[in-house]
Amino acid sequence: MKLLRYGPLGQEKPGVLDADGKIRDLSGHVADIAGEVLSPKGLQALKAIDPASLPVVGGEQRYGSPVAGVSKILCIGLNYSDHAAETGAEPPSEPIIFTKQINALCGPNDEVEQPRGSDALDWEVELAVIIGSRAKYVSQSDAMDYVAGFAVMNDVSERTFQTKRQGQWTKGKSHDTFGPLGPWLVTKDEVADPHALDMWLDVNGERRQTGNTNTLIFNVPHVVSYCSQFMTLMPGDVITTGTPPGVGMGMKPPQYLKVGDVMTLGIAGLGEQKQTVVAARD
Template identity: 55%
Template sequence: MKLVRYGRPGKEKPGMVDADGVLRDLSGVVADIGPEQLSPRGLARLAKLKADRLPAVRGRPRMGVPFSGATKFVAIGLNYSDHAAETGNPVPKEPVVFHKTLSSMQGATDEIMLPKGSVKTDWEVELGIVIGTRARHVTRKAALDHVAGYVVVNDVSEREWQMEHGPTWDKGKGFDTFGPVGPWLVTRDEVPNPQRLSMWLDVNGEPRQRGSTRTMVFDCATLIACVSRLMTLNPGDIITTGTPPGVGTGMKPPQFLKPGDVVSLGIEGLGEQRSPVVKFRL
């Protein structure tokens, strides 16, 4: 299933994209796509629906974050060896774990707003894991059983604040609009192997990132097991898993986002994002 939340910010309705790509309204069945719907029982209930009998949604509404109820937005750094190399860092021996703010989360076509005075805002296409079953000290073998589905994430990063204002990466990762997610959540049953997904990112139509989840240093199961030892993962929580090479800070000379740019990105089978970049505003 492809699950969505569509409509104006703060007024999103639950929906489903059917096999023909038609957006269907789920508001007559469930109130939201939240922790209850992301549970195995909730997903099983939605899977029984006849999508073609649900009301079709007219037009092309905005797609919001495709699920609600997150308590954590966990991120993994330097999880592709070639990306570590382009940034001048060694390949980690253990996952590099940091946090993005929940307030950074937004829809797949919403504007990315540059922080005040920013000249080093960068892009990162990433695979996001959405938790469906509470995970606490889970084994690697059982880790994927706790997944509701997968999403596209852009881990937008302000490199000056990330690298030049002390050792805490979170400073450059949690600005407003720095976490586009979606456009939809693809349930686990439709992604039999999350380690075989191609991924890409362009800026203004020019290729920047090309990669595959095959080259992760730590795979999805390992990351879930590791993070679940550090904190309890609840239904609706998200882990974004690192980025392949091609980020702006690794270019020669480095290139960063500016107002008027458009960032397009996608992951095989998980949909595409298209985010305009705008200057800071209160």
């Protein structure tokens, strides 16, 4: 299934994408794509619904984040061998975990704000893992049992804030709109191998990133299990797993986003996103 949330910001309704690419309204069955809805039992109940029995949602619709009730966004740094090489960093011996604050989460085609004082706004196409069940101290062999599905994320980053303003990476990752997610959550049964997905990102129509999840250093079960050793993962939590090479910081000389630039990005089978950069709002 391709589960989604549609409608104005703050008023999103749950939906599912049918085989013809039409949005079908799920609000008669679930309040939102969140909590127990993401559990194996909840997803099985949704799968049993005939999409043709659901109302068609007409007209142009804004996509929101495909999951609600997110308690945390965890990010894995330098998790692609070819991206680590372009930054000049040694591949990590353990997953590097940092956080992106919840206020960063937004729809896949929402505008991305350039923060005040920003001079190094960057892009990162990433495979996001959506947790479906409470996970604490899970093994790698069992980790996929706790995954609801996958989505595209643009891990938008401000490199000056991230690397030159002291402290953790979080303040370079957490401005409003720095976490476009979606357009939908693709349930794991429809992703044959999350470690064989082509991914790409363009800026103003020019290819910047081309990669494949087969160059992940730490795969999805490893990352889910590892994170669960340090904190309890809850339904709806997002783990974004790293980016392939081609980020602005890695270019020679570095190239960064400015107001008016347009990012388009996608992952095979998981959909595409498009964002325009705008000046930060109050």
